[in-house]
Amino acid sequence: MVQRITVLGAGSWGTAFAKVLADAGRDVTMWARRAEVADEIRGRHTNGGYLPGIELPDGLTATHDPAEALSGAEAVVLAVPSQTLRANLSGWRDLLPPGAILVSLAKGVELGTLKRMSEVISEITGVSGDEIVVVSGPNLAREIAQAQPAAAVLACVDHDRAVAIQQASFTAYFRPYTNTDVVGCEVGGAAKNVIALSCGMAVGMGLGANTTATLITRGLAEMARLGTKLGADPLTFAGLAGVGDLVATCSSPLSRNRTFGERLGRGETLEQAQAAAGGQVAEGVKSCTSIRELARVHGVDMPITDAMHRVCHEGADPRQVGAELLGRRQKHEWS
């Protein structure tokens, strides 16, 4: 049984997932980039900058020293933003205890390399991608930290490793399922952030449920097109890491991506929306570019993702791209 677990990253989801593990009875040590965050978690059992009002369990401690955090870990959870994972993990590589199960929380596709997070982890550590566990699903950090009921997917080609993390994270409020479709879970987790940007944009423009439902459904179609082209099981997109996460993120004001899109839809600039995010990551802003490129390389049509790239990085007007999406070539729903 996996008992001693290290979580590298002390933001919203890293902290909430560490709390799940501690509530499940594991001994959890977090690494925080800033010493004062580690001190607060260790001394006051809170992480007020990310999860105000949440009390963290006694079984959870923190340090600013990665070597101390990783000492004796049987599983290592990577909880930093996607575009920073490579640099962070390169610094931690030599400290990882041999044989520790590597777990990824990040939802994104790396700019430049167009790699999924498990591919980046495998490249840096030399651990087979088949042994890396990916966590995905409708898991807005604040709700999980409040112990509101939710389910998740733990995807790993090596089923035994997924089961080990399932046992380590199963609580009365958090129900993890296993899955072997790592590609599908990672594509779903990354792509839904981009669709959440578009839903937020629609809300910011004053549009209603028909528009957001259209974006969610057509967003699901384009993420499934990309995923299946990359070898994913189409069924994954009907599951927690597909439609489950997509609906939660596109519908909730707690989502950083949806909130970011809402600000753009209200007419704020990218810089204003970034400043309002207060340093917290809205992964879709960068992933819209990498996913768009991945789709282009594989000949997959992803019009909403393309539209989000144009708004975020080419200065396109959300209303104009909305009109262009509606005016595309007429076609069959499934063609």
Ligand SMILES: NC(=O)C1=CN([C@@H]2O[C@H](COP(=O)(O)OP(=O)(O)OC[C@H]3O[C@@H](n4cnc5c(N)ncnc54)[C@H](OP(=O)(O)O)[C@@H]3O)[C@@H](O)[C@H]2O)C=CC1
């Ligand atoms: N929040 C959520 O509800 C969910 C998030 N996720 C995914 O989990 C991953 C982590 O997200 P989350 O914890 O929410 O992110 P946050 O933005 O809340 O926190 C990021 C954490 O990473 C640290 N960090 C380390 N290096 C860097 C760096 N170079 N740049 C920025 N931050 C750095 C931050 O430190 P510091 O505090 O010093 O900035 C902070 O502890 C993302 O891929 C996200 O999509 C998945 C499911 C749910």
Ligand SMILES: O=C(CO)COP(=O)(O)O
């Ligand atoms: O991944 C998430 C929920 O599952 C969190 O979404 P945001 O990063 O948009 O807050």
